[in-house]
Amino acid sequence: MLPLCRRYSKLCGATARIAAFLLTFSGVLAPVHAAGTETAIEPVIVVIGENRSFDHLFATYTPPHGESVWNLLSKGIITAKGTPGPNFGRAKQYQGILKVPSKFSLLPASKTLYETLPPPNTDGIPSLASDTKPPPFATLAAATAAEGQALPVDDLPLLTTGASGLPKHVIDTRILNVLNLPSGPFQLTPGVAYDDYAASPVHRFYQMWQQLDCSATQATGENPSGCLADLFPWVEVSIGAGSNGKPQPANFNDETTGEGATAMGFYNVQNGDMPYFTELARNYAISDNYHQPVMGGTGVNHIMLGSADAYYYTDGHGHAMTPPDNQIENPDPQPGTNNWYTQDGYGGGSYSNCSDPTQPGVGTIVTYLASLPNKPRPNCAPGHYYLLNNYDPGYNGDGSLHISSPFTIPPSPVRTIADVLLERREFSAFPHLSR
Numbered sequence: 001m002l003p004l005c006r007r008y009s010k011l012c013g014a015t016a017r018i019a020a021f022l023l024t025f026s027g028v029l030a031p032v033h034a035a036g037t038e039t040a041i042e043p044v045i046v047v048i049g050e051n052r053s054f055d056h057l058f059a060t061y062t063p064p065h066g067e068s069v070w071n072l073l074s075k076g077i078i079t080a081k082g083t084p085g086p087n088f089g090r091a092k093q094y095q096g097i098l099k100v101p102s103k104f105s106l107l108p109a110s111k112t113l114y115e116t117l118p119p120p121n122t123d124g125i126p127s128l129a130s131d132t133k134p135p136p137f138a139t140l141a142a143a144t145a146a147e148g149q150a151l152p153v154d155d156l157p158l159l160t161t162g163a164s165g166l167p168k169h170v171i172d173t174r175i176l177n178v179l180n181l182p183s184g185p186f187q188l189t190p191g192v193a194y195d196d197y198a199a200s201p202v203h204r205f206y207q208m209w210q211q212l213d214c215s216a217t218q219a220t221g222e223n224p225s226g227c228l229a230d231l232f233p234w235v236e237v238s239i240g241a242g243s244n245g246k247p248q249p250a251n252f253n254d255e256t257t258g259e260g261a262t263a264m265g266f267y268n269v270q271n272g273d274m275p276y277f278t279e280l281a282r283n284y285a286i287s288d289n290y291h292q293p294v295m296g297g298t299g300v301n302h303i304m305l306g307s308a309d310a311y312y313y314t315d316g317h318g319h320a321m322t323p324p325d326n327q328i329e330n331p332d333p334q335p336g337t338n339n340w341y342t343q344d345g346y347g348g349g350s351y352s353n354c355s356d357p358t359q360p361g362v363g364t365i366v367t368y369l370a371s372l373p374n375k376p377r378p379n380c381a382p383g384h385y386y387l388l389n390n391y392d393p394g395y396n397g398d399g400s401l402h403i404s405s406p407f408t409i410p411p412s413p414v415r416t417i418a419d420v421l422l423e424r425r426e427f428s429a430f431p432h433l434s435r
Contacts, residue, residue, distance in 0.1 A: 051203055052200075052263075053263075053291060054288055055071050055185065057266075058071055058286070059071055060072070060078065060080055060082065060269055060270045061269050061278065061281060062080075063282075070289055072266065073085075075090065077090055077091045078187075081270070082266075088184055091184040091229075091230075092183045092184045092230065093117065093230050093264065094111040094213075094230050094231060095112055095233070095234040096110070096238075096338075097109055097111070097112075098338055098339055103332050104332050106214050107213065108231070108234075116180050116182070117186070117261035118233050118255070118259075118260040119179055119254075120171070120172045120199060121258045121260045121262065123199040123200070124169070124199075125199055126197055127163060127166060127167060127168060128163050129161075129163050134159070136162050137160050138160070143156050143160055144156055146159075147159060161195060162195055163197065164197060169258050172192070172198070174196075175188060175192060175265070176191050178191075184264065185265075185266055187265070188266065188267055192265070194267050194274045198262070199258065201236065201259070202236050202259060203296070203298070204241060204242060204389045205300070206331040206344065206361050207239060207241075209295060210231060210235050210339075211235045211236075211263075212225075212227040212228070212231070213231045214226055214227040216371040216373075219372075225372070226372075233261035233263065234339075236260065237256075237257055237259060238339035238340065239257065240257025240258060240259050242345025242349060243343065243348075244345030244346070245342070245344075245345070245349070248336075248340040252337075252340075300390075306416045306417055307417070309414050310386040311387045312351075312384040312386050313385040313387070314410045314412060317411070320381070320383055322383075323351045323385050326348050327348065327351050327406075328343065328349065328351050328352070329343060329349040329351060329361060329388060330342040330361070332361070342360070346389075350390070350391055351386065351388065352385060352388055353385045354386060355378070355382045365378075366378055391408060392405045392407055392408040392409065393408070394410060394411055
């Protein structure tokens, strides 16, 4: 498994809720001209839609004549100039209040409209270019030394730009009108250029479910899921990327999590933002009704791509077992807080036993699924704790076990696309790769 994206890299965080995951056989396998294939496939490039939404990139995109797209512009939510449109109210965001005492809930007990959004935060994005703590690099020479074999020469200067010029964990004043943003989508440029570093929105399992504000009672013909998608900033500022089992910080406010309303920002291709992505969109198919394979973080989405399944916690020999307590998700709010999860975060939580509706958070989601007309099944094996978010890969790049952190995916018996390929006749010319 490849290392997971860095949260604030231009590839993972600042380019749009998209993480580039490259699977390539170049240099490992010679091209195989198998019987029945029309083309000789060499490198395979897979782009995972994750981290940021389609509208973050293509909010104002207009397709070629004869084609259509579902985005903020086509729905009248914003104008081509990036200002609120006639249907802006359809994307307005709310802040929630949970019951006290409370359990994890997809629906707050009450919610009120944000008059202005919580200001987006710089979080941990790089303030200045540096050769000692990149990216971005302060010099092209350092960028070339680090990445010269991996990137085209013309792209290397991109590794030297994009620092915010602001301290970490402060309001991102690059964004115009940042203290008075309307209660819905807002344009990032020209303040935050499309190739600048910017904070990454929350993308974790229970947070994403909660942000969508789902109930079958809210379902319509156009929206059969009943998900209103109107709690994004509230979840960002009330729990952010997780608690790691720690108590809520003192003097907690809308900036404490380092998020603010980061999830509501978008670029404007009408103004020339992201010309390369726009060119790709005009020449290839784009997925305007698709976000990502599975709820959750970068790690679980990479796993789903490679296996079409979820990994579960094992004893290292393929047998399911219960993870340590601090690695089990508990999105129930800590006493006295309004949505500060009990156990969740990048260095804690991440597994849930979704076969047991008495487990924290599980019953809420399973009950919602059962309330839908088509009643989708959780498909969870008894006693299995499934990975929901980001963990360290189980193996290093050289194939050795990665054991430097307890928050590491154990060896898994789940079959992957690699297993299928290795079993196919097309690879019979490579006996050293067969089992």
